[in-house]
Amino acid sequence: MPSQKTDARPGPDSPGNRPDSVPNPLSVRPPELTTRDVLSRMAREYLKPHWRLAVTALLASVVVAGATGVLPLLIKHALDNIVGSDSWMLMLVAAGAIGATAVQAIATYISKVNMNTIGQHIVATIQQSMFARIVHADLAWVSGTHSGRFLSSFLYDATRVRDSITTSIIDLGQNFLTVLALIGAMFYLNWQLALMGTTVIPVIAVLVRQLGRRTRKAAKQGMEGSGNLTAVISEALSGIRVVKAYDQEETEIARTTRRIMEVRHHALRAMKSRAMASPVTGTLSGIGIAAVIYFGGRSVQTGLLTIGDLGGFLSAMMLAYEPLKKLANTQTLMQEGVAAAIRIFPILDIRPTIASPEGAKKLEVANSAIRFDNVHFHYGDGTPALNGIDIEVPMGHTVALVGPSGSGKSTILNLVPRFYDPTTGRVTIGGQDVREVTLGSLRAASSLVTQEPFLFDDTIKANIAYGSPDATDAEIEEAARNAAAHEFIAGLPRGYETTVGEAGFKLSGGQRQRIAIARAMLKNASILLLDEATSALDTASEMQVQSALARLMQGRTTLVIAHRLSTIKHAHNIYVIDDGRVVEQGSHEELVAQGGLYAELSRSQFIEEPVAGRAASDELPQAVAGE
Numbered sequence: 001m002p003s004q005k006t007d008a009r010p011g012p013d014s015p016g017n018r019p020d021s022v023p024n025p026l027s028v029r030p031p032e033l034t035t036r037d038v039l040s041r042m043a044r045e046y047l048k049p050h051w052r053l054a055v056t057a058l059l060a061s062v063v064v065a066g067a068t069g070v071l072p073l074l075i076k077h078a079l080d081n082i083v084g085s086d087s088w089m090l091m092l093v094a095a096g097a098i099g100a101t102a103v104q105a106i107a108t109y110i111s112k113v114n115m116n117t118i119g120q121h122i123v124a125t126i127q128q129s130m131f132a133r134i135v136h137a138d139l140a141w142v143s144g145t146h147s148g149r150f151l152s153s154f155l156y157d158a159t160r161v162r163d164s165i166t167t168s169i170i171d172l173g174q175n176f177l178t179v180l181a182l183i184g185a186m187f188y189l190n191w192q193l194a195l196m197g198t199t200v201i202p203v204i205a206v207l208v209r210q211l212g213r214r215t216r217k218a219a220k221q222g223m224e225g226s227g228n229l230t231a232v233i234s235e236a237l238s239g240i241r242v243v244k245a246y247d248q249e250e251t252e253i254a255r256t257t258r259r260i261m262e263v264r265h266h267a268l269r270a271m272k273s274r275a276m277a278s279p280v281t282g283t284l285s286g287i288g289i290a291a292v293i294y295f296g297g298r299s300v301q302t303g304l305l306t307i308g309d310l311g312g313f314l315s316a317m318m319l320a321y322e323p324l325k326k327l328a329n330t331q332t333l334m335q336e337g338v339a340a341a342i343r344i345f346p347i348l349d350i351r352p353t354i355a356s357p358e359g360a361k362k363l364e365v366a367n368s369a370i371r372f373d374n375v376h377f378h379y380g381d382g383t384p385a386l387n388g389i390d391i392e393v394p395m396g397h398t399v400a401l402v403g404p405s406g407s408g409k410s411t412i413l414n415l416v417p418r419f420y421d422p423t424t425g426r427v428t429i430g431g432q433d434v435r436e437v438t439l440g441s442l443r444a445a446s447s448l449v450t451q452e453p454f455l456f457d458d459t460i461k462a463n464i465a466y467g468s469p470d471a472t473d474a475e476i477e478e479a480a481r482n483a484a485a486h487e488f489i490a491g492l493p494r495g496y497e498t499t500v501g502e503a504g505f506k507l508s509g510g511q512r513q514r515i516a517i518a519r520a521m522l523k524n525a526s527i528l529l530l531d532e533a534t535s536a537l538d539t540a541s542e543m544q545v546q547s548a549l550a551r552l553m554q555g556r557t558t559l560v561i562a563h564r565l566s567t568i569k570h571a572h573n574i575y576v577i578d579d580g581r582v583v584e585q586g587s588h589e590e591l592v593a594q595g596g597l598y599a600e601l602s603r604s605q606f607i608e609e610p611v612a613g614r615a616a617s618d619e620l621p622q623a624v625a626g627e
């Protein structure tokens, strides 16, 4: 489980002070891919697995196109036979028209159902693989990106990719073939008129291509805007208490409104260039039809064409108008899909650097002693956090990390389960480099209890059993008893089946802590990583949490970040960290006697504690050390 503290780090949380736009790794990547690259990758990854459905849809499209292409010829015969008064032939032509439209309807149904089936598979596949990539990605990458942006990619970008793939098959396939069949019919009826009527098509193609480019740009900006919008909304909602406490509702509304307006602006631009496709196609087709009416009409008058030829020809042109318009829209829709895919691909391409090396063995936990050997570490942005750390936690011992805020304590803790890897130096457990064992066995060997434990929106039972899916009810209850949580859980209306609500909101801080301790109890790992709670629990609650922790520490190799020195007086060893270095180490008494940083911290806390009403917790250190 990622440390809450680390995740919460980006950005100060004082409202009104934040930049309007948080850097977004999803948009920072330059879109160096061409439309062709994107389309061929989309086809390879999403269409290929469903090629049978796609081929059936395409065959159905050929039938639709063929049946549509026959209609102008039937109209020609109908008109010629009206003039020639052949009622038998007329009936036959009418029957033919019914047959052609019926075939067209059935084939359209088949192609639509197939393509929509593919479309749903595509969305599900994209969302599934995106989520898997994000969950497996390095913590540094995930915590550097606002979750709202992932949500926007999940919800909007994935469906846009689906739409562009399904549309390109239906429209490019069916409409293109239909237009082709109708052009064929025109040439069959009269090639000179056909040449005249189709000269507008290349002009339409060029103009529509231009519009497609504009749509893609607007769509890309719109998607980035949607990402920013989901980010600000989810941030405002998750920090709603701070928003209210600082009376910043209006600021948040204004910030979100700016984002909404931005999205609206881009959506309108995309819509306008998309909407332009229809009038462009319509006007140019109209010019073509007008030319055919005039010159075709003249040919009928001079006897070069029959009335059927002209009627059939005009109906072919009219029938071509709708698919031509859709074909024009396809270009813009496809460009929206390309823009969405360009945002999705970087997520799908994430390869975690923190992973099990090939052929790695499982961690042997018979000896769970932890060692940090000359560990240096800096974060991705270059911030040096650790400068040559040497720490030893003998098996079964409790070692505490103490130091001013920002000195590097959490960073040290995060290196044990490999949330991050040292820049140089190494971390070992029982002599095994943590980078050389399987990640699964490493994470299974340790339990992490954070300052503000995260609870899922699920039952208390499921929260305790998180990470121990095979635990029986009796084991869950035993863990809760050891964590001093059973009593309050049993007092809840639905006991262990009570849902804790979004992020455990309905429970008190101390109760949440004890559920997290029960979770760690149940996991029963030999290493315990503890970021001690600083939140002001009331004295009774704090005593319960502390005694639960003391039981949890018993017999485990424990590395604890101590914010309150009274609780670690009896730790086996205390390391004082300052500016990413170990500046002092020893027992509480030794460190106090040294008169250094620890003694200073100790003095300041001694002065503050009675004020904070925490005198009672001084009774606890013996229990906390688990001795």
Ligand SMILES: Nc1ncnc2c1ncn2[C@@H]1O[C@H](COP(=O)(O)OP(=O)(O)OP(=O)(O)O)[C@@H](O)[C@H]1O
Binding pocket: 005, 006, 009, 379, 380, 381, 383, 384, 385, 403, 404, 405, 406, 407, 408, 409, 410, 411, 412
């Ligand atoms: N994700 C991060 N990206 C960049 N810098 C970070 C990140 N997390 C921590 N830092 C920086 O690394 C240094 C050490 O931070 P760390 O959280 O380890 O300190 P800490 O001793 O645990 O502080 P505190 O007691 O306030 O929790 C600080 O300068 C901090 O600003």
